[in-house]
Amino acid sequence: MPIQTVHDTARAAEIFQALSDETRLEIIAMLESGERCVCELQDSLGAAQSRLSFHLRVLKDAGIVSDRREGRWSYYELNRETFDDAEAILKDLRPRRQRNEGRSGECCN
């Protein structure tokens, strides 16, 4: 079904917005194979601590990752469901027909 409600569109924009930054995409790539602690990400990405923390929060607010505290460490992992949502949204946005079809005669007035 196509995107219909304002709510859906807002949610779609939120997810894509979270995915629209190279640093965050690198974080996601690192989490692909499983949970990682912040310090591991920091070492691999060479990003300043507060910067990394900022991007992790954007990802978390968008539901793309979730975190877990263990002692002084925080572990982050990807949320499958959100990736499912993103795929579904993208499928909705896909062009449905062949090029140039679906036009309703001439445009404008």
Place this chain on the structure above:
Amino acid sequence: MPIQTVHDTARAAEIFQALSDETRLEIIAMLESGERCVCELQDSLGAAQSRLSFHLRVLKDAGIVSDRREGRWSYYELNRETFDDAEAILKDLRPRRQRNEGRSGECCN
């Protein structure tokens, strides 16, 4: 295959960035069923002309739409290939294993 090059990550960020705005998602939704002229989009979206033009350019620069001039009208349509790319990118980003797997022992020193 997972995203590897800077180039791929930059391209992924560019596509998601273009998809990260509600107005642009609405434009895409309108183009789903085929080509539309700018004035049709304008009527349906109730967006100021220069604003619409701005968003169409963002979509075009990201390769999500292409345009065609016909007399004084411009027609825009979705580019299938870019949606294919987006789906492929999203599949690459997807978590691969079950939760909590793939960790390499304790973190940090």
Place this chain on the structure above:
DNA sequence: TTGACATATCAAGATTTATTGATATATCTA
């Protein structure tokens, strides 16, 4: 031609997002 129309672009300001350095909060270890 001249004027109306469709669209793009531009300049200015508003809003959002990202980066940096500083500080706060827990938790661990000596």
Place this chain on the structure above:
DNA sequence: TAGATATATCAATAAATCTTGATATGTCAA
């Protein structure tokens, strides 16, 4: 306990993005 460590948050600035109104460009029709 005191100091070290891991992380989050905050404040200030920088940079990017969006909106608006004005102007430019090309095309059509009278």
